[in-house]
Amino acid sequence: MKRIAVLTSGGDAPGMNAAVRAVVRTAIYHNIEVYGIRYGYKGLIEDDIFPMRSRDVANIIQLGGTMLKTARSKEFMTVEGRALAAEQLKKHNIDGLVIIGGDGSFKGACKLYAEHQVPIIGIPGTIDKDISGTDYTIGFDTAVNTAVEAIDKIRDTAAAHDRLFIIEVMGRDAGYIALNSGIATGAESVLVPERITNVERVLNMIDYDQKRKKNVHIIVVAEGDDFGAEALTHVLQNKFPEMEIRHSVLGHMQRGGSPSYYDRVQASRLGYHAVLALKEGKSQLMAGIINNEVKLSPLDEVVKKHQSIDDDLLDMVKILSS
Structure with a gap:
């Protein structure tokens, strides 16, 4: 050589x-x-x-x-x-x-x-x-850190106004950025393309939280999720018209930076x-x-197979956000 x-x-x-x-x-x-x-x-x-x-x-x-x-x-x-x-x-x-x-x-x-x-x-x-x-x-490590920093800042605003934020992160075919950044920022829900989105479960979670006076919600969605952040925003706005709901797309900022x-x-x-x-x-x-x-x-x-999503981490999201 x-x-x-x-x-x-x-x-x-x-x-x-x-x-x-x-x-x-x-x-x-x-x-x-x-x-x-x-x-x-x-x-x-x-x-x-x-x-x-x-x-x-x-x-x-x-x-x-x-x-x-x-x-x-x-x-x-x-x-x-x-x-x-x-x-x-x-x-x-x-x-x-x-x-x-x-x-x-x-x-x-x-x-x-x-x-x-x-x-x-x-x-x-x-x-x-x-x-x-x-x-x-x-x-991957830099992209997750970038997402975490952005979500932390959004949570500050969410807490100040009692808002629900749906934050879309990158991950067309894989939900690892969404999953790891969601856990690191204490997100109430994480939606990934590897799992079919249970919209009813999300609605029930928000309804339950409202009844116990928990008004701040962060939902992290991978861009490749089967339902999609934008569609979820419309569903939640129709279901909870009294809530302030915002949709934020982090986009290509996750690719850049030192x-x-x-x-x-x-x-x-x-x-x-x-x-x-x-x-x-x-x-x-x-x-x-x-x-x-x-x-x-x-x-x-x-090239024959993708990295599989970690089921333990998905279970953690459900438990730690309760």
């Missing part, structure tokens, strides 16, 4: 820069040339590839986003697009590839390997924490071990963290 490349793909996540930095400096330490690929698979196809040196990743560990940029690529979804991507790697004599991204990025990586045998190590970079084969994904110390450290660990795996001739694996140890899992198995 004389020359490797690194790219970030899919949605950006705080901590991606820490992983890129670790990949570059670990490779250089082991006398491996390292190249950066801008704009993910799109940049790979378009030959937006450049050599990276240690100084290129100086002063980026504390920055959110990704210095390599990221983009979606419809062309890479085609056989012809992946053939062109493989051709670009061969042109630059690149022996291995580190891909930092989520489920969609890894599915593309599996096809690239199957069709062109490009050695690949994946690093899970997604705020949704929906990747199997790992307890941790880059950006990564937490935890995201910086764990992303660095994964970048370091990804390079070591390529150096040892390993391929078609994802570097993840299980029980605080770095483990390598087959990429084709990782």
Whole structure:
């Protein structure tokens, strides 16, 4: 392994820069040339590839986003697009590839390997924490902390006015941000896409709380919940017209910001071990963290299933909010 490349793909996540930095400096330490690929698979196809040196990743560990940029690529979804991507790697004599991204990025990586045998190590970079084969994904910790800070501030207003707030957080297919931020902020209800929303239970809870003079409510809803925050707002307004009900969407603020110390450290660990795996001739694996140890899992198995929601945490919400 004389020359490797690194790219970030899919949605950006705080901590991606820490992983890129670790990949570059670990490779250089082991006398491996390292190249950066801008704009993910799109940049790979378009030959937006450049050599990276240690100084290129100086002063980026504390920055959110990704210095390599990221983009979606419809062309890479085609056989012809992946053939062109493989051709670009061969042109630059690149022996291995580190891909930092989520489920969609890894599915593309599996096809690239199957069709062109490009050695690949994946690093899970997604705020949704929906990747199997790992307890941790880059950006999740920062995203939850961002959501918690925002919900805490909203609760102050809710308490001042005796209001009910429905707060939508990110998580189209996974409710881990909603679940963890809801528990951390003492939310009265948490609704996630992994479970069918029991609207009647929510209505009964609010009715019960009103009878015991509890007038402040925080309901955290993942954006992918089957019922939806906006629809729930309308239902509650019709059911409780005397209540002040507000709907707040946190949106993309959860993706940005300086990564937490935890995201910086764990992303660095994964970048370091990804390079070591390529150096040892390993391929078609994802570097993840299980029980605080770095483990390598087959990429084709990782993409077959999502990280399941924690039933114990869901039970905790019901008990602790009573």
